[in-house]
Amino acid sequence: MPYRRTPAVQERLDATRAAIVGAAHALVGERGYAGCSVALVATGADVATGTVYRHFPDKGALFAEVFRVATQREVDAVAAAAAKPGTVAERVEASVETFARRALRAPRLAYALIAEPVDPQVEAERLTYRRAYRDIFATLVADAVAAGDLPPQDAEVSAAAVVGAMAEALVVPLHAGGGSRRTVPDLVAFVIRALGAAP
Amino acid sequence: MPYRRTPAVQERLDATRAAIVGAAHALVGERGYAGCSVALVATGADVATGTVYRHFPDKGALFAEVFRVATQREVDAVAAAAAKPGTVAERVEASVETFARRALRAPRLAYALIAEPVDPQVEAERLTYRRAYRDIFATLVADAVAAGDLPPQDAEVSAAAVVGAMAEALVVPLHAGGGSRRTVPDLVAFVIRALGAAP
DNA sequence: CCAACAAGTGAACCCCGGTTCAGACCTTCG
C-alpha cells in the first residue's frame, strides 16, 4: 500500500474545502447569489474550477452548505436573544431586534438568505432557515400561552406571521440600504401587539 | 401604398397577443414560472415560437405583463374588500380573508406571484405587486389612526408587516396544498391584534 | 391579378455557466 492519506494531507484538504466555502460565503455577501459563478468562487479560494468539484458534487451542494452555515449563525443569534430571561415582550423585542440589526448590517447576505431567487436545491435550505425561525417563535409563543402570558392563539401561525412580517418589513430597507431609524422599533411594537403581549 | 393594417387584421393580432398572454397565464397557474418555456407558451397559444417574439421583445417582457395582469386582478379584489364599509376590524378581516381565500384557491399561481424564483425583470413586477398590497393596508391604517380607531403607528411599516405575515403564513399551505381550516381565522386574529384594532 | 409588404414559421443558432477529464504534479512507503 504505497499511499495513504496522511493527517497533514487531510488538514490541507479541509483547509481547501473551508477556503472554498469561505470564498463562496464572501461572494454571496458581496454580490448576492446571482453573482456567484463556480469559476469566481474558485478564483476567490485560489484553486482551479475543477478543484471545487473534488469537494462538492455540484454547485447546488456547495451553496446549500454555504446557506446552511450562514443560516445557523443567524438562527443561533436570534435563538439566544429569545432565550434570555425576561417578560415575553422583552424577549420578543430582543429577538426581533437581533434579527433586524444583523440583517441591516449585512444586507446583501440577508437578502440572499431571505428573498433572492436561488436554485431549488438552495431554496430547500432556505425553507429550513425560515422553519428554524418559525420554531424559535413558535416555542416562545406556545410557552407564553401555556403560562397565560399571551392570549390563546395558534403558535405555528403566529410564528410564521412574525417571520413574514420581519422579512417583508426589511425587504425595502435591504434594497434601498439603510431604512428609517424608526423601522425596527415600529416593527417590534407591531409584533408585540400582534402576539398580544403586555408592553 | 399597397398594404395597410386593416381593423380586421389588428383584431386578429390583438387576439393572438391575448392568446399568448392567456396561455402563459394558464401555464404559470399549472406549472409555475419554472415550467414556462417560450416554446410551451407558443404551443399553448397555437402559434410558432417566433410569433411570440412579434408581440414581445423577450420572455421577461411577456411574463412581466402576465404578472402585471394577474396581480391587478388580485389587488383589485383585496382593495374592494378593504374599501367595504364597517369597523376597522371588519375591513381587515375582509381583506385578509379575500387574499387568503384567493391564494388558496389558486395555489400555484399565488406561489408564483408571491415567492417563486423568477427573472429580475419579473421580480420587479412582483415588487410593485407587494407594493400595491402595502398601499392598500397603509391607506387603511393611516386613515384609521387619523380617526383614532387604531393606536399610533407607522402605517408603512405596519402595512409591510401585514403583507409579509399573510404571505409567510400561507407559504407552507401553498406548498403542502390545503393547510389547516383554522389558518385563515388565526391569521386574521393575528393581524387585527397587530394593528391594535378593537375586535 | 400582381406588386409590395406584413405576419407567421420553426429549425438552427448562440450564449453561458456548470461540469468533465486527460494530463501534470504531488505524496506515500517499501
Place this chain on the structure above:
DNA sequence: CGAAGGTCTGAACCGGGGTTCACTTGTTGG
C-alpha cells in the same frame, strides 16, 4: 528511488432554453 495512487489543473465540452432569421404564407389596394 520508484511504483502506486492520490490531488490539482483549466481548457474544452455540453445542454438547454432564449433568440434569430431566411423563408413561406397571408393581406392590401391599385
